[in-house]
Amino acid sequence: MAVNGGGSAVILFGSPGSGKGTQAKLLRQCMQAPHISTGDMLREHIEAGDALGTQVRAGMQAGMLVSDELVNRLVEDRIDRPDCTRGFILDGYPRTLQQAGAMHQLLLARNVVPVVLHLQVDYNKVIARLSGRRLCPVCGTLYSISSNPPKVAGLCDKDGAKLITREDDSESVIRQRLEEYSLQTQPLMKYFRESGVSTFDVDGSEGSPQTISNKICGLISRQV
Numbered sequence: 001m002a003v004n005g006g007g008s009a010v011i012l013f014g015s016p017g018s019g020k021g022t023q024a025k026l027l028r029q030c031m032q033a034p035h036i037s038t039g040d041m042l043r044e045h046i047e048a049g050d051a052l053g054t055q056v057r058a059g060m061q062a063g064m065l066v067s068d069e070l071v072n073r074l075v076e077d078r079i080d081r082p083d084c085t086r087g088f089i090l091d092g093y094p095r096t097l098q099q100a101g102a103m104h105q106l107l108l109a110r111n112v113v114p115v116v117l118h119l120q121v122d123y124n125k126v127i128a129r130l131s132g133r134r135l136c137p138v139c140g141t142l143y144s145i146s147s148n149p150p151k152v153a154g155l156c157d158k159d160g161a162k163l164i165t166r167e168d169d170s171e172s173v174i175r176q177r178l179e180e181y182s183l184q185t186q187p188l189m190k191y192f193r194e195s196g197v198s199t200f201d202v203d204g205s206e207g208s209p210q211t212i213s214n215k216i217c218g219l220i221s222r223q224v
């Protein structure tokens, strides 16, 4: 195991559709740190059609969480890469109590301090956001057909690629993902607070992504 030089792990915490991915991408510039999304890593394996991708595909399509052991291993390998030595942004991890315990050990061993940002968005807004979400398969930019549409319908502003809907953004799967969140992930806020991790609540529903990001960046700059 590589022991790196410390730094902070910013944990973007919130329900599906709370804006974690969008904020993580904006936060990269503010923190000069890499964005680690377990969802993106898993989707890359699915696209590559490798053994890991084949193993997780059906569960992800149904909105279920993949196994703790598997994501813990993905995250450990990723944070030991050289770009993480001064800190990193975690998006979508940890999602269960077991993952939170594993993460704690990983960070302690590497002298990395966690800071949790809890993005709060109400349930109805989350459903509307997820069902209208579109993704550029080339550059990863996210759009929303209601609040942040592309300039030309169906095409990415940056590279003109045809936008896609994520396989798990259908209504029944969205409900399953929200259920997993409320049963398995939401309780972690209590765990973080009880274990002395710094946590901040951020209103993720008011203002543009950039306005929310400015608030987050201000909070982080005072912490790291």
Ligand code: ADP
Pocket (backbone or CB within 6 Å): 015, 016, 017, 020, 038, 039, 040, 042, 059, 060, 063, 064, 065, 066, 067, 068, 071, 091, 092, 093, 094, 095, 096, 099, 168, 177
């Ligand atoms: P969202 O937060 O909008 O659900 P993600 O891209 O973070 O989107 O996650 C998509 C899916 O990837 C999840 O529904 C789950 O199947 C899987 N996944 C991502 N991160 C984890 C994790 N930490 N533990 C277990 N499953 C995960």
